[in-house]
Amino acid sequence: MRIGHISDLHILAIDRIRPWEYLNKRMVGGLNLLLNRSKAHSTSVVERALEALDSLNVDHIVISGDLTNLALDSEFAAAAEIIRSIESAFSRVSVVPGNHDYYTPGAASSGRFERHFKEYLKSDLPEYQLERGYPFCHLREDVAIIGLNSGIATPWLFATGRVDDDELEQAARMLDDERLKSRFKIVVVHHPLMADEHHRFNFNRRMINAESVLTTLRQKNVDLILHGHNHYLSVLQVPKLGEAGTTFVCEAGSTSVEGGGPKMAGKFNIYTIDDSQLVEIETHLFESHASGFRPFRSEVFRRHIEEERG
Numbered sequence: 001m002r003i004g005h006i007s008d009l010h011i012l013a014i015d016r017i018r019p020w021e022y023l024n025k026r027m028v029g030g031l032n033l034l035l036n037r038s039k040a041h042s043t044s045v046v047e048r049a050l051e052a053l054d055s056l057n058v059d060h061i062v063i064s065g066d067l068t069n070l071a072l073d074s075e076f077a078a079a080a081e082i083i084r085s086i087e088s089a090f091s092r093v094s095v096v097p098g099n100h101d102y103y104t105p106g107a108a109s110s111g112r113f114e115r116h117f118k119e120y121l122k123s124d125l126p127e128y129q130l131e132r133g134y135p136f137c138h139l140r141e142d143v144a145i146i147g148l149n150s151g152i153a154t155p156w157l158f159a160t161g162r163v164d165d166d167e168l169e170q171a172a173r174m175l176d177d178e179r180l181k182s183r184f185k186i187v188v189v190h191h192p193l194m195a196d197e198h199h200r201f202n203f204n205r206r207m208i209n210a211e212s213v214l215t216t217l218r219q220k221n222v223d224l225i226l227h228g229h230n231h232y233l234s235v236l237q238v239p240k241l242g243e244a245g246t247t248f249v250c251e252a253g254s255t256s257v258e259g260g261g262p263k264m265a266g267k268f269n270i271y272t273i274d275d276s277q278l279v280e281i282e283t284h285l286f287e288s289h290a291s292g293f294r295p296f297r298s299e300v301f302r303r304h305i306e307e308e309r310g
């Protein structure tokens with residue numbers, strides 16, 4: 001099975017914004033953000049990524065949050081329209097919110113994200129879902145994809161996140177469920193759970209309870225954690241805590257960035273899972289509107305190489 005991973009789309013819908021939607025909120029921050037992001041993030045780059053994923057025979061697509069900038073209805077509508085263009089989107093897409101999708105207390109409490117993306121939050125194990133819809137689980141072939149919500153409304157200049165304790169408890173129970181036992185287990189959550197060499201846990205951008213979330217997921221032998229937020233390609237590995245083996249922790253980067261060279265330009269990952277094992281991680285990079293995305297990096301894991309050698 002091949003899983004595509006896109007993230008941090010930060011879809012703009014400036015033409016659809018009515019000033020009263022944001023002028024009374026974080027006017028300066030909001031306007032600044034839109035002006036800066038309109039230069040960096042491009043909807044057409046996301047469309048090229050979806051075309052590329054289609055031609056690369058991806059079975060399922062995961063979106064790890066920050067679909068919008070200011071969590072406006074108009075931005076959610078534009079993002080939902082793009083995602084609906086994916087063939088059989090309702091059964092082939094898993095999506096979780098990021099801090100930008102919960103940008104204001106109003107957006108967070110109104111359940112705006114959940115309303116726009118409710119079809120993608122339908123769970124195959126609904127008995128574990130809390131009122132908001134998390135954690136949800138998508139069972140596809142030999143893979144289980146579990147969505148967690150780390151979005152919280154934050155004070156100005158903060159982009160922190162948190163997975164609620166009761167949500168984490170439900171996820172832990174779900175991960176013990178017999179129906180997940182022999183499956184490859186993927187958890188999707190917006191905020192990073194580990195610091196990498198380029199990103200320390202900045203106080204105002206971190207997941208507040210990252211340590212306990214990561215420990216729980218390692219104890220429950222999660223195979224792959226997919227996140228966004230740093231807008232930076234990252235592939236990390238830590239030992240599982242409940243059995244022998246590895247928990248991979250991966251970010252593709254922001255998919256919609258138009259320029260900025262290989263470090264910053266738009267990216268997506270593809271994870272190939274065979275016989276409930278991760279055998280390859282590919283990263284594709286946006287080059288230009290003329291050539292679209294091209295293969296950038298690939299890592300094939302040992303077990304697969306050994307089998308190839310026979």
Ligand SMILES: [Fe+2]
Binds near residue numbers: 100228230231
């Ligand atoms: Fe982001």
Ligand SMILES: [Fe+2]
Binds near residue numbers: 066098099228
């Ligand atoms: Fe974020």
